[in-house]
Amino acid sequence: MGKTAAWPLSLVYAALIAYASLYPFEGWRVQGLAPWAFVTAPWPRYWTGFDVTSNLLGYAPFGFLWALALHRSGGRWPVLGALLAATVLTLCMESIQTLLPQRVPSNVDALLNVGGALMGAWLARWLEWAGWLSRWSRWRDRWFIEDARGILVLLWLWPLALLFPAPVVFGLGQVLERAESALADQLLETPLIDWMPLREIELQPMLPFNEVVCVGLGLLVPVLLAYGVIRQWGQRLVMAVMATLLGIGAALLSAILTYGPAHAWGWFSREVGLGLSWACVAALAALALPRRASLVLALVALVWQLTLLNNASADAYFAQTLQTWEQGRFIRFHGLIQWLGWLWPYLVLMNLLLRLSQGPRPRR
Numbered sequence: 001m002g003k004t005a006a007w008p009l010s011l012v013y014a015a016l017i018a019y020a021s022l023y024p025f026e027g028w029r030v031q032g033l034a035p036w037a038f039v040t041a042p043w044p045r046y047w048t049g050f051d052v053t054s055n056l057l058g059y060a061p062f063g064f065l066w067a068l069a070l071h072r073s074g075g076r077w078p079v080l081g082a083l084l085a086a087t088v089l090t091l092c093m094e095s096i097q098t099l100l101p102q103r104v105p106s107n108v109d110a111l112l113n114v115g116g117a118l119m120g121a122w123l124a125r126w127l128e129w130a131g132w133l134s135r136w137s138r139w140r141d142r143w144f145i146e147d148a149r150g151i152l153v154l155l156w157l158w159p160l161a162l163l164f165p166a167p168v169v170f171g172l173g174q175v176l177e178r179a180e181s182a183l184a185d186q187l188l189e190t191p192l193i194d195w196m197p198l199r200e201i202e203l204q205p206m207l208p209f210n211e212v213v214c215v216g217l218g219l220l221v222p223v224l225l226a227y228g229v230i231r232q233w234g235q236r237l238v239m240a241v242m243a244t245l246l247g248i249g250a251a252l253l254s255a256i257l258t259y260g261p262a263h264a265w266g267w268f269s270r271e272v273g274l275g276l277s278w279a280c281v282a283a284l285a286a287l288a289l290p291r292r293a294s295l296v297l298a299l300v301a302l303v304w305q306l307t308l309l310n311n312a313s314a315d316a317y318f319a320q321t322l323q324t325w326e327q328g329r330f331i332r333f334h335g336l337i338q339w340l341g342w343l344w345p346y347l348v349l350m351n352l353l354l355r356l357s358q359g360p361r362p363r364r
Contacts, residue, residue, distance in 0.1 A: 005152045006069035012157070013062050014089060019339060020058070021093035027101050035095035038105035055112035056119070059086055063117030067124040071133070079121040086117030145291070148229035150351050155243075157340055158222050162250035164341030165258050167314040168211055169251055169272045170218025173345035176310035177203055203313035208271050210308050215275025216282070217305035219247055223283045224298035225348065228355075233287045240283045244276070292356070299352045306345055 063082045070078035090113040097103040127133050144152065161172055168174070187193040206214070226239045256264050286294060 004069055004072040005149045005156070006065050006072060008149070008153045009156060010062060010065035010069050012153070013065060016337075016339070017058065017062060017089065018093060022096060022100065022103070024102065025100075028099050029101070031098060031101065033098045035098050037098070038094055038107050038110070041107060043108055044106055051109075052112060055109050056116040059090065059113040059116035060120035060123075062086055062089070063120030064124045065120075066117075067121035068133070071124065071128055072137075079118070079125050082121035082124075083114065083118055086121075087114050090114060090117075143231060143235050144229050145231060150355075151225050151229045154344070154348055154351060155222055155226060157344060158243075159246045159250040160337055161340035161344040162247060163254045163257070164337045165254055166341060167312075168206060168214045168218070168309065169267050169275070170247060171214050171305070171309050172218065172341055173306050173343075174309040174312075174314065175342050177313055203311065206308070206312035210312065211271040212275045212278070214305050214308050215272050216277075216279035217301045217308075219244060219276060219279040220282055221298050221302050221305065221345075221348065222247075223279070224286065224294045224301065227286060227289060227294035228291045228298065230291075236287050237284075240280075240287075244280065244283075248276075295352055295356060299349070299356065302345055302349055302352070306349075 063086055066082035066085050067078040070081045075081055090110045094105040094107075094110050097105040124133075140148075140152075162170065166172060166174065184193070223240045223243050226243065227236050230236050230239055251267055252264050255267050259266060286297065289297065
């Protein structure tokens with residue numbers, strides 16, 4: 001595969017589509033239907049505008065990324081390749097849904113998915129014809145070092161991960177309490193439950209000071225990641241401003257999707273304001289840091305934040321928020337970004353450990 005961030009992004013997006021299509025992964029059984037029966041079944045009698053839009057737009061980024069990856073890797077027919085990949089993916093997902101009583105395979109869904117992928121692929125093709133892809137390549141070469149692909153993928157995914165509601169703003173990766181509960185449920189009727197360690201003291205809600213620190217670290221980590229692959233300090237300043245605006249925009253959109261437009265700014269508390277303020281000051285102070293030092297500082301900030309988050313309990317209000325997301329029309333959207341919200345910090349952690357273990361790279 002060519003050295004383009006489009007390939008890993010397209011594979012990540014395909015995995016998220018698979019998760020969204022097969023969620024909630026319960027009640028698997030053979031229902032006496034051929035996996036391909038939905039292809040020739042009558043069209044559904046009932047549908048909603050949300051279903052059409054979600055199926056159409058859900059595959060558009062996949063088609064865009066796949067066509068872009070093929071184009072940048074020297075493929076001759078990127079639109080056709082993206083169309084074939086989307087067709088195979090959606091047929092596989094709809095076929096597997098025949099084993100899930102809670103999901104209904106549909107030929108209309110499959111057609112909409114393929115149509116959405118085609119839209120995305122043609123958008124990538126149009127951007128190529130218009131010269132925008134070449135401009136992006138030149139801009140990337142001016143701004144970022146050659147070995148920036150992994151971090152660029154993580155930076156692209158960060159705003160999407162923020163759309164999943166979290167107990168602490170920008171507090172991605174708070175998974176310990178939920179993981180312990182899920183593991184206990186799985187082991188409840190087995191002898192292994194006796195081997196599961198019990199907490200002597202229950203996790204408590206986060207203190208206001210720790211919340212301020214977590215909010216600031218949540219913004220500072222992607223800024224420092226960008227500093228680690230950007231060439232000049234002036235470009236770093238622009239990227240820090242962009243990261244701040246993207247983070248605030250993602251938090252706004254998450255609140256709108258969860259609670260409605262009337263509560264768009266409900267997440268902005270005094271603690272959030274203080275956290276954003278000290279993060280901006282720290283980002284300015286770090287402008288002149290060497291790239292490797294920026295990555296080391298990002299690693300320290302990330303471990304610090306994860307430690308604070310996973311030693312605190314999510315409050316009951318957040319549990320109600322999750323129930324809102326895990327029901328009704330949010331089920332597909334929730335499936336696409338829930339795992340990003342949980343796993344993004346740990347993907348960053350692995351990337352940083354791999355990079356820093358390889359030693360300093362020559363400056364270019």
